[in-house]
Amino acid sequence: MLQRCFEALRPARPMVHCITNSVTINDCANVLLAAGARPIMADDPEESAEITAACRALVLNLGMLSPRKLEAMVKSGHQANRMGIPVVLDPVGAGASALRIRAAHTLLEEVRFAAVRGNGSEIRVLAAGGENHGGVDAAPGECAPEQERAMAVALARRIHAVVAVTGETDLVTDGTRAARCLGGCAEMGLVTGTGCMLSALTGALLAASPEQPFAAVCTAVCAMKTAGELAWAALAPDEGSGSYRVRLIDAVNRLDGPTLATRAQWEEL
Amino acid sequence: MLQRCFEALRPARPMVHCITNSVTINDCANVLLAAGARPIMADDPEESAEITAACRALVLNLGMLSPRKLEAMVKSGHQANRMGIPVVLDPVGAGASALRIRAAHTLLEEVRFAAVRGNGSEIRVLAAGGENHGGVDAAPGECAPEQERAMAVALARRIHAVVAVTGETDLVTDGTRAARCLGGCAEMGLVTGTGCMLSALTGALLAASPEQPFAAVCTAVCAMKTAGELAWAALAPDEGSGSYRVRLIDAVNRLDGPTLATRAQWEEL
């Protein structure tokens, strides 16, 4: 399943429209190119829907949010829904401000998502409407795995989307099926934007396999964890988190279907 | 010609003002520094003309456009024209939206450019006023080389600027002379922003040799292609597009006039 989904991406060369934050926008573009997709970034309400119209997936990322960008997201989301192309939501720091909470809930009301990807606390905000002041990085251990799973399943059912809760272990569910992906590398937390990159990759994989959203999201999650491991293995002894970021993109670029199928540590639950 | 132009840049240390997109803004700044220029980025209409006033070239890049940035571009363009310093237009994704088409045509009317640099489909939009939905990357083979050349020559004559159409082969023309630059490396397409970086470099080379715009643009185009080759040669077997991006900046930083003169594969037509 992973191999077939992953191997569908490069021949498809899908254009993926990202409305995303300036912290990691370059990494998102480069990871999409590395994986074989074609990124296009545009976040002004005057043009965003038109840009979406030329694409095969849309990725909405709430980092560095502004009302202007939120307006562009809603317009692009409507356009994507009209076209039936997959939309991914990355609710970066979802509980960190009233603006982001409102944005997350507005988007869930206005736009039909194919997938939502966030860390535990971000997904909790979407699931519960609650507040989260742990910032953009997940606070570990705030919630037991079974609770997290129940929450993700409930959210997936409510919004009819695949939900990915990522962290040390990644959980993917469409409300019926669920899978767990282990592995990866703790040092990914020392590079900003690994979550944003994963959300961008998720958009690309959904664009290439829109009829199999659960498989596409599992593939994205497993590809990122596998890339994290391969990048770590490639790191020289005198290198650190700066080189690790570069080698992550390298690893996505060099990843192929058989390697992914062999190395990914995942299981359906 | 290439060597003399290239060697004029580092001693000049020109300040280059870029109004550009957040996807590749860091790479543009770093490539300018690597080549010996001094970048300054500012895109607010309240200050853009003042920033331009302290510089020796202006680079306008339509990626991630907004009405606010377009206003800053017009103001800075007027200021640059008053001072007589070279202005470069990079019409990123020119046909991708009505906003970008309008922006491109507004800028061509309001501002006198020394050079325009884009891929084939972007230059076609400027030349024809037509629409282009191929996104920010060139769709290969959409137009025969002779047609592309006729189009570039006509545009160069109409706007009295040097036009560079870049891709697998680069074409540079001022409407009278024309040159072709071969070489480079297909993997440059796996790194976002190599076009933006080239446009920034073009601004720097024009700043150092404003009286020789054709030579300056040829030098920029050949320098980028040569850097692409040198970066590819430096890539280790286990590296990919992440490392290639880093090595591209390295190659620009290490490039010197004799190497450029020896390696550049160009010919006047």
Add this chain to the structure above:
Amino acid sequence: MLQRCFEALRPARPMVHCITNSVTINDCANVLLAAGARPIMADDPEESAEITAACRALVLNLGMLSPRKLEAMVKSGHQANRMGIPVVLDPVGAGASALRIRAAHTLLEEVRFAAVRGNGSEIRVLAAGGENHGGVDAAPGECAPEQERAMAVALARRIHAVVAVTGETDLVTDGTRAARCLGGCAEMGLVTGTGCMLSALTGALLAASPEQPFAAVCTAVCAMKTAGELAWAALAPDEGSGSYRVRLIDAVNRLDGPTLATRAQWEEL
């Protein structure tokens, strides 16, 4: 002193809110993560104060300024002052436009800073209210060291903050004590954002040792210079400024207290 301050940072894992420019925002986030802090970026006036409320330091950087960002900076500055958490000002290109001069002076009036970090010409603008058209990089040798020191001491006393004037030699003063830090590496000037990264690090070190602002700023300055040296030593013969940028983040990530204490070339004056 340096070692104790530096070693206080990683266990504290402080959240640091940066309102900063898109040129170097990714590097600022990555250098904070590399040093053990947790970055959060947000620059919209609708949410900035709320984001600050969850953090332990605030860093305001005037690069790529806009009126919207200035409004967010004032709101976040007020919030930080109410909470008593340290605020750092990086007056990037302070004299380059009326907007930036006005912004710098507005911020100094509205917000109580723990530290200000800039190059000589930027600090001169704050000290004198004068104009500076040298762009974002320091023009060397514009002012004798004794004058620079007197200016920094006067500014520190006037605004009750630690002032760091960085360049070939770094000067830190709180108006009473003063220290000088030598070393570093001239090639840091070939990488955009080393000043921005240092200001972000300053915020992190102040967050971890808010009661010792002079020591915290000295530690940040010495850590960055030491990282610059270690990164230079790690550079392979065929590498250039692109790799140097990556190795700078590596060096911050790998730096530890004993190495800093042994290598930093600093002295109290």
